[in-house]
Amino acid sequence: MNVKPGDIAFVIAGVPENLGRLVRVDREHGLVDYAHKGYGHLFCWVVTPFDGLVRNVFGETVEIGYIPDLALRALPEPTPGELIDEALDELGEVMRDLAAKNPQGWK
Numbered sequence: 001m002n003v004k005p006g007d008i009a010f011v012i013a014g015v016p017e018n019l020g021r022l023v024r025v026d027r028e029h030g031l032v033d034y035a036h037k038g039y040g041h042l043f044c045w046v047v048t049p050f051d052g053l054v055r056n057v058f059g060e061t062v063e064i065g066y067i068p069d070l071a072l073r074a075l076p077e078p079t080p081g082e083l084i085d086e087a088l089d090e091l092g093e094v095m096r097d098l099a100a101k102n103p104q105g106w107k
Helices: 080-101
Strands: 008-011 022-033 041-049 065-068 072-074
Touching: 022 065, 022 072
Parallel strands: none
Antiparallel strands: 008 022, 008 072, 022 041, 041 065
């Protein structure tokens, strides 16, 4: 499987209007027959798009839809080192803001 429930993923294949969209993978939808596209039965996920709507294979615009696993790629999760670096950057911003608000220092 390319994704799992809770993942944030890019749509990399399928309906052209959905390509590149970010979606949250909500839950399993199950097998769907894509024989009309030459694939047979594909495992699909129920997804919620971050930018509002997705278009299904019938041309309808929907708020929540299903997308085959093969059409999704999960965003990589940050490494612990990346999380620490991000936290230190945020701490530096907070400290600079505090110093700017109190240029005389702490008394």
